[in-house]
Amino acid sequence: MRRVFALLISLGLILFFVNSLSILPEYGNVELSKVSNAYINKSVNGNNEKVKFGESKDLEDGAANVVTSIVVDYRSFDTLGEVTVLFTSALGVGLILHGFKRKTYGRLPNFILRVSVGILLPLILLFGVYVFVHGHLTPGGGFPGGTIIAAGILLLYLSNEEFDLSKTSKFVESYAGSLYIVVGLVGLAIGGVFLINFLPTGVVGDLFSAGIVPIVYILIGFKVGAELSGVIADLYREG
Amino acid sequence: MITVGYFLIAFGAFFYFLGGLGILRMPDVYNRLQAGTKATTLGSFSVILGVGLVNLDYLPKALVIIAFIALTNPVGSSVLARASYLKGIKPTDKTKVDEYKGGDEK
Numbered sequence: 001m002r003r004v005f006a007l008l009i010s011l012g013l014i015l016f017f018v019n020s021l022s023i024l025p026e027y028g029n030v031e032l033s034k035v036s037n038a039y040i041n042k043s044v045n046g047n048n049e050k051v052k053f054g055e056s057k058d059l060e061d062g063a064a065n066v067v068t069s070i071v072v073d074y075r076s077f078d079t080l081g082e083v084t085v086l087f088t089s090a091l092g093v094g095l096i097l098h099g100f101k102r103k104t105y106g107r108l109p110n111f112i113l114r115v116s117v118g119i120l121l122p123l124i125l126l127f128g129v130y131v132f133v134h135g136h137l138t139p140g141g142g143f144p145g146g147t148i149i150a151a152g153i154l155l156l157y158l159s160n161e162e163f164d165l166s167k168t169s170k171f172v173e174s175y176a177g178s179l180y181i182v183v184g185l186v187g188l189a190i191g192g193v194f195l196i197n198f199l200p201t202g203v204v205g206d207l208f209s210a211g212i213v214p215i216v217y218i219l220i221g222f223k224v225g226a227e228l229s230g231v232i233a234d235l236y237r238e239g
Numbered sequence: 240m241i242t243v244g245y246f247l248i249a250f251g252a253f254f255y256f257l258g259g260l261g262i263l264r265m266p267d268v269y270n271r272l273q274a275g276t277k278a279t280t281l282g283s284f285s286v287i288l289g290v291g292l293v294n295l296d297y298l299p300k301a302l303v304i305i306a307f308i309a310l311t312n313p314v315g316s317s318v319l320a321r322a323s324y325l326k327g328i329k330p331t332d333k334t335k336v337d338e339y340k341g342g343d344e345k
Binding site for chain 2: 112116
């Protein structure tokens with residue numbers, strides 16, 4: 001009976017995948033509404049001209065990644081709220097698990113793990129930094145980049161029983177969060193709107209473009225990485 | 240080149256299938272771990288290299304991804320196997336040699 005069910009479920013999944021893949025529109029041949037075109041051409045207030053990668057200059061928002069231009073520019077206030085949600089959950093974990101001693105096993109961690117951490121950790125941290133520095137150009141950004149960095153920190157926790165980062169992570173987290181709000185307040189002082197994109201946006205596709213978007217994403221990357229490292233440190237304390 | 244790429248993707252998919260079959264059929268944790276990581280490592284290598292050959296723009300990225308998988312996958316499976324051994328999960332009765340008896344020295 002179990003096998004029949006398993007077979008039915010896999011058949012259903014296969015049908016679902018084939019169905020949803022076959023109705024995908026052809027690459028580059030999608031009919032978009034006016035609103036989505038306004039966001040893609042980065043001219044919500046403007047005249048809706050087509051954006052050319054590597055050529056268009058001084059748009060409302062210079063991020064080549066459309067998602068990033070919406071998340072960190074058009075609705076950056078909402079992202080501030082998202083960061084706060086993450087902060088609250090980290091706070092909750094810290095509150096519940098506060099006071100527990102860190103678990104020790106009385107034996108050295110895996111030899112293979114200890115050796116490979118030395119090779120892997122710089123690469124993982126580098127990749128995380130790459131993901132959030134290039135958040136306005138490629139898929140990714142502050143949240144995935146910070147999570148990748150936290151995964152590297154987890155590797156350190158697994159391979160070294162003495163390693164502790166809780167103080168540093170709290171420090172980095174609070175400073176990154178405050179700087180995000182400071183960026184917003186500077187926008188309020190210059191442009192009259194909280195979190196407005198007050199820097200020049202440059203050419204679409206350049207590393208130094210998109211105004212405050214890379215700055216905010218770097219701050220979010222540090223904040224999310226520190227927060228998730230703090231959560232890992234708290235969870236590792238479980239008696 | 241594109242034909243070779245598609246062949247490699249099909250080859251990798253076949254090894255993914257073998258890995259899934261191994262997880263279903265193997266008798267204990269350690270054998271399943273081996274099937275789930277060894278077969279899928281080769282499967283991932285072939286699929287990613289195949290994608291790189293089909294679209295040559297992706298080839299450098301594909302090679303880097305292959306290097307990362309080669310670095311991380313064995314470490315992960317080794318850590319899992321060691322953790323389950325030290326937790327006290329017994330191998331099947333068919334296992335004759337156990338060179339890791341008692342864990343490593345303190």
